Amino acid sequence: MGPPPPRLSANDAEQPSEAPTVTSYTDGQTDVQLVTSGRDVLDKVTEESQVVATVNGEPIFAADLLEPYQSGLQRAEQDVRDGKLPAEILEKQKFELMKKGIDGAIERKLLEQGLKKTLKKEQREMIQVFLDQYFEQEVQAMMAKDNIQSKHEFDEHLKKNGFSLASLRRGFESRTMATEYLRAKQGDPPKLTRDELMVYYNEHRDEYTIPERVKWQFLLIEYKKHGGRQGAYAVLNKAAQEIKQGVVFEEVVKKYSDSATRYDGGYWASGDWTTPGSLSDSKVEKALFEMPVGRVSAPFESETDFKMVKVVERQEATLTPFDEVQEEIEKNILKADREKATREVMDELYKNAHIESIFEEAKKIEEEQIDQDNPFANQLLQ
Structure with a gap:
């Protein structure tokens, strides 16, 4: 061991009433x-x-x-x-x-x-x-x-x-x-059987389920940028007409949208997935998970803007196959066992x-x- 620390001693002189013990x-x-x-x-x-x-x-x-x-x-x-x-x-x-x-x-x-x-x-x-x-x-x-x-x-x-x-x-x-x-x-970690791993898998299916998710684009027309609701509605009509005429939604977004995402074609979250419960606008979210892929929605109106959305891709909820998570499950079980054993050891020592x-x-x-x-x-x- 290293050299011992220097001695610490109490002051032997007279001490006040709040002197340390x-x-x-x-x-x-x-x-x-x-x-x-x-x-x-x-x-x-x-x-x-x-x-x-x-x-x-x-x-x-x-x-x-x-x-x-x-x-x-x-x-x-x-x-x-x-x-x-x-x-x-x-x-x-x-x-x-x-x-x-x-x-x-x-x-x-x-x-x-x-x-x-x-x-x-x-x-x-x-x-x-x-x-x-x-x-x-x-x-x-x-x-x-x-x-x-x-x-x-x-x-x-x-x-x-x-x-x-x-x-x-x-x-x-x-x-x-x-x-x-x-x-x-x-002690040594236990040897886990496939049946034991499968029990854990079935008890934690929610953790291994990839939720339903969508990728989507949106067109945003803000009232304040067009002199109010009436001006914004006029711009929305122009955009809707071009969509009806077959103009690609992405091009319409780049031309008319007031969102900064217009430069990238209006992709939400840079084209990443959106899962249920992650959007504040429940009407838009409901449409995204119900309307057909490739369809452009009717306009959504709020107190500040109009929106139109298009579903680019959607995946249904899927359960990750057991074989793909078997190793992870084994690690989780062994980790939980170690933590439980550690708590028991520490509880005994503290007692x-x-x-x-x-x-x-x-x-x-x-x-x-x-x-x-x-x-x-x-x-x-x-």
């Missing part, structure tokens, strides 16, 4: 402490060594939660130094980013602990050897990619970009052990876990503030 943790080499109450919980919680949560006494560090955002945070920190961004805004942003990632970090920590509990000392040592070797391979690959020759140079390179070798190692080991424990608890987090305390403080500022707060929070 702490939870201690030791790994045999160093002690860390988590601020779990008091208003100081909201102040400066984003240093790398800050413990933001404990899971069964083991710490989760701010650095672990902020690592994915380091490149952006470094730019923001430079903005703070340049006076372009208030420091308190950056602290709040960091806090929100950590709050976003804390649930996943807690789950990984629980899974990691679950794996360790199932292993004997010799097995843990063997896994640590494997993790060390695999992490070394990953580091060497990253060094080669960036043309870096030494570990020291690589560590400096990471620090310039807001990372550290120690935090990378922590994250790698945590993710790997969590994944392995979950995989072991889930017996003791978890403390600065985010829970922050929530309490926010609610207390609402209570002080708003006499109706109790009603709002219920």
Whole structure:
């Protein structure tokens, strides 16, 4: 594992009445402490060594939660130094980013602990050897990619970009052990029979049915562009006469339509399919799914315009053949099984876990503030 984070300790001097309380943790080499109450919980919680949560006494560090955002945070920190961004805004942003990632970090920590509990000392040592070797391979690959020759140079390179070798190692080991424990608890995926797949197919026929759909063109004559309804009606009559005389609908659209689609012949959605329920004009939609293909409709009148439509192509609703979706169905079933197994594993781990987090305390403080500022707060929070 990487070097332990520096010790975090409570201030031994006299503290005000709202002084923070702490939870201690030791790994045999160093002690860390988590601020779990008091208003100081909201102040400066984003240093790398800050413990933001404990899971069964083991710490989760701010650095672990902020690592994915380091490149952006470094730019923001430079903005703070340049006076372009208030420091308190950056602290709040960091806090929100950590709050976003804390649930996943807690789950990984629980899974990691679950794996360790199932292993004997010799097995843990063997896994640590494997993790060390695999992490070394990953580091060497990253060094080669960036043309870096030494570990020291690589560590400096990471620090310039807001990372550290120690935090990378922590994250790698945590993710790997969590994944392995979950995989072991889930077991091997079942071999699904064709009958089982067919049952799923029949239960989800709606998902594999392609709805009825049409491609169509339209002619739009707007009242406001022709001095009102009467002027628009005159233009509509000219267009209708040309259609009766056999002029191609697309050419009539290009000549008379007020829609921007006229340049492309009036194709709705650039010629894409339209399905039932997707149009706001129910009368037009009804005609599109009932009138013969190739037929031009009678005019439709609204409060703002006249329309004429033509069905170019229509397909009836069709059920996708089973053989075409068999592989997808198998993936869906196995995915659902994995998710169910994961929920069961996590529920069991959470049931017996003791978890403390600065985010829970922050929530309490926010609610207390609402209570002080708003006499109706109790009603709002219920």
